[in-house]
Amino acid sequence: MDYFSYQDDALFAEDCDVAQLAKVHGTPLYIYSRATLERHWHAFNNAVAEHPHLICYAVKANSNLAVLNVLARLGSGFDIVSGGELSRVLKAGGDPQKVVFSGVGKTIAEMEQALQVGIYCFNVESSAELEQLNDVAGRLGKVAPVSLRINPDVDAGTHPYISTGLKENKFGIAMDEADTVFARAAALPHLHVKGVDCHIGSQLTELKPFLDAMDRMLALIDRLASQGIVIEHFDVGGGLGVTYNGETPPHPDAYAAALLERLGGRPLKLIFEPGRAIAANAGIFVTQVLSLKENSDKRFAIVDGAMNDLIRPSLYSAWQNIIPVQQTDAATYAYDIVGPVCETGDFLGKDRQLAVKAGDLLAVRSSGAYGFVMSSNYNSRPRVAEVMVDGDKDVVVRQRETIEQLWQGEHLLP
Numbered sequence: 001m002d003y004f005s006y007q008d009d010a011l012f013a014e015d016c017d018v019a020q021l022a023k024v025h026g027t028p029l030y031i032y033s034r035a036t037l038e039r040h041w042h043a044f045n046n047a048v049a050e051h052p053h054l055i056c057y058a059v060k061a062n063s064n065l066a067v068l069n070v071l072a073r074l075g076s077g078f079d080i081v082s083g084g085e086l087s088r089v090l091k092a093g094g095d096p097q098k099v100v101f102s103g104v105g106k107t108i109a110e111m112e113q114a115l116q117v118g119i120y121c122f123n124v125e126s127s128a129e130l131e132q133l134n135d136v137a138g139r140l141g142k143v144a145p146v147s148l149r150i151n152p153d154v155d156a157g158t159h160p161y162i163s164t165g166l167k168e169n170k171f172g173i174a175m176d177e178a179d180t181v182f183a184r185a186a187a188l189p190h191l192h193v194k195g196v197d198c199h200i201g202s203q204l205t206e207l208k209p210f211l212d213a214m215d216r217m218l219a220l221i222d223r224l225a226s227q228g229i230v231i232e233h234f235d236v237g238g239g240l241g242v243t244y245n246g247e248t249p250p251h252p253d254a255y256a257a258a259l260l261e262r263l264g265g266r267p268l269k270l271i272f273e274p275g276r277a278i279a280a281n282a283g284i285f286v287t288q289v290l291s292l293k294e295n296s297d298k299r300f301a302i303v304d305g306a307m308n309d310l311i312r313p314s315l316y317s318a319w320q321n322i323i324p325v326q327q328t329d330a331a332t333y334a335y336d337i338v339g340p341v342c343e344t345g346d347f348l349g350k351d352r353q354l355a356v357k358a359g360d361l362l363a364v365r366s367s368g369a370y371g372f373v374m375s376s377n378y379n380s381r382p383r384v385a386e387v388m389v390d391g392d393k394d395v396v397v398r399q400r401e402t403i404e405q406l407w408q409g410e411h412l413l414p
């Protein structure tokens with residue numbers, strides 16, 4: 001199957017009846033394909049097969065335990081950004097020694113948790129964090145393995161909200177401070193400097209920003225070597241884009257080959273942190289049309305899924321393909337696909353040519369990454385169920401929330 005095409009194709013094959021799944025499990029509903037998750041992970045892993053490397057799936061993209069477990073069984077590593085994500089990885093059978101801990105604001109408790117379980121590496125994002133981690137490790141009688149996340153100041157050419165490698169972004173240590181902070185890290189007694197890392201943004205569809213970042217990072221690694229600071233690994237971050245609407249991001253083969261060529265024989269282990277490239281097109285979001293509505297010259301398809309279930313269209317004006325699950329004989333019109341949430345910005349798609357009527361099912365494609373994980377209970381809407389298709393079986397990997405669960409942990413005044 002072509003990596004560029006919608007990899008949720010597996011979910012529309014004859015042996016996966018999306019309409020039947022919606023009937024059994026209700027809507028709105030997330031559906032994931034195990035086969036596609038595995039294929040995407042292998043596409044990455046095979047792309048760098050000969051070179052020492054570790055694929056650390058970015059848990060934030062989709063942290064469902066079953067998703068993590070599928071990848072853990074393949075031997076995947078994990079990129080986490082919180083103690084909660086670390087707990088999920090462990091619960092799902094992930095190996096702590098294959099975990100890298102990214103994130104611009106780690107708490108002392110999270111540092112302790114990660115040191116206790118023995119993660120592979122902390123991706124440290126500031127001088128202050130470096131000092132804190134050294135103190136925490138010293139107090140626990142441990143040595144913390146660290147990599148420094150350096151901000152290479154390259155324009156990733158993506159949406160400003162998901163660009164992370166520019167000088168003005170909050171992430172990482174500025175390149176012009178990198179040498180000093182590395183020298184400090186090497187001098188601190190409770191740290192072991194292992195690596196260098198960067199992550200310039202998400203949904204990148206061109207190679208050039210990755211290569212520009214790599215050139216700057218390799219120049220740093222060479223400078224550090226001349227100062228006697230030996231770097232064992234280079235973590236290139238995540239960010240490889242997917243096809244939402246005709247984009248043609250590089251195949252992992254081309255991406256890895258280009259990076260390896262730039263590496264030029266340096267004996268550095270490479271770490272990759274892909275999230276979206278593995279999960280996005282392994283999932284769909286299924287919603288049912290509640291009613292059709294016309295306001296002056298505008299037509300709306302009001303559906304039972306909303307921005308609280310899938311926020312990417314509202315938050316980033318992200319375009320995701322929306323298709324009818326079954327053909328109907330309704331006339332085709334341009335619709336805004338909107339949810340029941342009380343916000344004008346509550347839409348899943350705008351101006352989509354669709355033949356639909358009330359009761360029909362729509363699938364929002366490419367929803368496996370940054371879908372359920374970004375959902376909320378806004379408007380007191382229970383979180384939806386997640387189902388994984390595993391060959392000819394389908395497994396509920398998260399139950400739909402009940403109304404009672406909505407107020408669990410809340411208390412009336414005495």
Ligand SMILES: Cc1ncc(COP(=O)(O)O)c(C=O)c1O
Nearest residue numbers: 058199202238239273274275276
């Ligand atoms: C540090 C880090 N690594 C990995 C990722 C995963 O990115 P993507 O899902 O674009 O591969 C992100 C998210 O942008 C990130 O912030």
Ligand SMILES: N[C@@H](CCCC[NH3+])C(=O)O
Nearest residue numbers: 060162202203312369370
């Ligand atoms: N949530 C973003 C990606 C963020 C990447 C994390 N730094 C999206 O849905 O596109």
